[in-house]
Amino acid sequence: MAQEGTLLTPQPYTDDQASMRAEEEDALLTGERTRGREERRGWAFWRQIGLFAWAVIATILVIVLAVVYQHESHRVPKVPAHLPKDSWGPDGKPTGKRNLIFMVSDGMGPTSLSLTRSFRQHVEGLPIDDILVLDQHLIGTSRTRSSSSLVTDSAAGATAFSCGLKSYNGAISVLPDHSPCGTVLEAAKLAGYKTGLVVTTRLTDATPACFASHANLRQYEDSIAEQEVGEHPLGRVLDLMMGGGRCHFLPNSAEGSCRGDNRDIIDVAAKNGFNYVNSRAQFDALNGGVDAKLPLLGLFADKDIPYEIDRRSQNETYPSLEEMARTALKALSDATRDSEQGFFLMIEGSRIDHAGHGNDPAAQVHEVMAYDRAFSAVLDFLEEDSTPGVLVGTSDHETGGLSAARQLHTSYPDYLWYPEVLAKASHSGEYADSKLREYNAQSGKDASTNDKKEYVRYSILEKDLGITDPTDAELDAIVNPQPDISPAYVFADMISRRAQVGWSTHGHSGVDVNIYASSSKGAWPLAGNHENTEVGNFLADYLDVDVANVTKHLQDAASWNPFGMRSADGDYAWLGDPVGSDVGTDSLDTYHGDFRKRSLAECGCGGVH
Secondary structure: OOOOOOOOOOOOOOHHHHHHHHHHHHHHHHOOOOHHHHHHOOHHHHHHHHHHHHHHHHHHHHHHHHHHHHHHHOOOOOOOOOOOOOOOOOOOOOOOOOEEEEEEOOEOOHHHHHHHHHHHHHHHOOOOOOOOOHHHHEEEEEEOOOOOOOOOOHHHHHHHHHHOOOOOOOOEOEOOOOOEOOOHHHHHHHOOOEEEEEEEEEOOOHHHHHHHOOEOOOOOHHHHHHHHOOOOOOOOOOOEEEEEOHHHOOOOOOOOOOOOOOOOHHHHHHHOOOEEEOOHHHHHOOHHHOOOOOOEEEEOOOOOOOOHHHHHHHOOOOOOHHHHHHHHHHHHHHHOOOOOOOEEEEEEOOOHHHHHHOOOHHHHHHHHHHHHHHHHHHHHHHHHOOOOEEEEEEOOOEEOOOEOOOOOOOOOOOOOOOHHHHHHOOOOHHHHHHHHHHHHHOHHHHOOHHHHHHHHHHHHHHHHOOOOOOOHHHHHHHHOOOOOOOHHHHHHHHHHHHHOOEOOOOOEEOOOEEEEEOOOOOOHHHOEEEEHHHHHHHHHHHHOOOHHHHHHHHHHOOOOOHHHOOOOOOOOHHHOOOOOOOOOOOOOOOOOOHHHHOOOOOOOOOOOO
8 A cells, every 4th residue: 555645645734734725825816915925925035026126127228228329329420539629530630642622502501402302302203212412421510600790701601711710701811800811722732732713603702712812801803803813922823713703804895894994814814824715615625624724714604604593504605513523623633643732622502692692492402403413523533533532511601591481371381392383493583584674675665564564474484483373463573673672582582482482581691501521531520510610720631731821921921012003001902991990800790779770661681571
C-alpha cells in the first residue's frame, strides 16, 4: 500500500489552511487584498515593486533620449562649443586657389519663395513636394538693419556685404563719417583675383556700385560709372561688368543719355582697356564666354533690363540673368586657368526688388524663378570646374511687405490665394503702363474717355494681364489717374486683389532674409542667424583678403581728384556732397509725428483701396 503523506496522495487541509484558501479565492473574485497576504508581505514584496518601478522609469528615459538624439541628428550641425564662433568647420579654412560667387536677390524675402513655389507648382503641374533649387540650399538668415534705420535700403545693405560694416541708408561703401571703406571686390583685385559684376538693373545702381565705387549718396550714378571703368583711387578694379545702365556712360549729347555732363565714359573705358559690347548679337558672339576678352564692359539696356516676364518676349534683344551668369563664369574661369588666384563674381537678381516696389506679384514670381535658374547655373559651374569654390547668396532686404494672403472685405476673410491669376498675366504692370503711355501719346490724345476705357479693357487688361472683369472704378483710376498713383500701380493692384496677394508698402521692410549656399560645408560660418555684416566678413575671410588695408589706401587718398573734373575742396570731395547735417547717419531715426501730419484717408502707399 502506498504510504500516507506522499505527493501522490491528497492531503486534508487544516482549519487554518482551509481558511486561507477561501480568502485567496475571494481575492481573485473581488480584487480585494486578503488579510493573510497583507500579514505575510515583507522585504521581498517591496523589492519587487521597486524593481518594477525602476524598469518603467528606465524605459521612459531610453525613449526620451532616443527622441532627442533623432531630433538633434536632423538639425544643421552647430559649431562645437570648444571651437571659436567663426570656426570654418571640421575641414578648417579653405587654402589654395579658390573662386567665390556671391549672389544677391535684391528685395527677396521669405514670402517671395512661398509665392513663387506655389505659382511654379501650379503652372507646371508639379506635386506639392516639388521645391525650388534655392529651397534645397537654405542655411540661415540675415538681419538687415542699417546704421540709420531698422529698415535698410540697398545702398546700406550692400555696403554691409562689400565692406563688412554698417552705414547709413544711401551710402555707397562709405562710413557714417563720410570716409570710404574698402570693399571685398577691391581687396580681391589687389590680391590677384579676377573680379566681375552681373546685374539686371543699371550697373550704377546701389548694389553693384557698392562693390567697385564709393559715393556719399547712391544718386551720384555718373560718378559711380566713372569709378567702375577705372577712374578710381586704386585704378581699375573690375575685369568684367554686364547689365544695364548705358545712359550713365553716354555723353548727354548722345541719344538715350541720362548723364549730367558731356563726358563719354564708354570712351574712358576703352582707354582703360575695356572691350565693349552693347547688343544681343554682340553678347551672343562671346560664345558663352569662350570668346570673351577681359576686361569686358557689357551694357545691354539704356536703363534696366526688362522684367523677366517681359524680357522673355524680347529675348532677341536682351540676354537673361542666367545667360549672363554662365558667360561671366566661363570668361573668368578661363582668364584664371593658369593663375595662382581664382575670381570673385557678384551676381544680382536686381529686379525682384523693383517688382516689390511696384507691388506686382506676376513680375515678382518670374523674377524669382529667373534668379533660381541663375543660382542653378552657378551650381552647375561649381560642380564641373576644377577650381574649388563656393556660392553664397542672400538678400539686402525684403521689398513690399509681401504676404501670401489678403483681406478684401470687412467680413472675415477666406483662407485663399490664387496663383492662376498670376499665370494669366503675360506682362508686368510696368509694361502695361508703358503701353498705355505710348497709346496716349499717339492714338489716345484725341480719343474719348470711353474709347480709352475700351482700349484699356481689351488691349491691355485682357491681352497683357489676363483680367476680364475690371470694375468701372478701376477703369477710371487707369484712364484718369490720381496724382502720385501711376497706372502701373493700379494694374499691379488689380492682379494682386484678384490673386488675394497682400502688400504692406511700396518700400522696403525690416524682415530677416534668407542665406543660401552651394553647401553648408563650404559656408559653415553662415549657418544660423547673422547680421548682414557677418556675410560681408565671410566673403573677405573666404578669399583671405585684407579689406582693412584697402580702407587705409582709400582714406590716404583723401584729396584724390582725377583729371580735375570736380572740386577737391576738403577731404574726400571725390565722394560727392554728403547728406545734410540734419540727416542722421550713425544712430537710428526717431518718430517725427508724421501720422498727425497726414490725412487719415491717405494710406501713403500709392495703392488703390
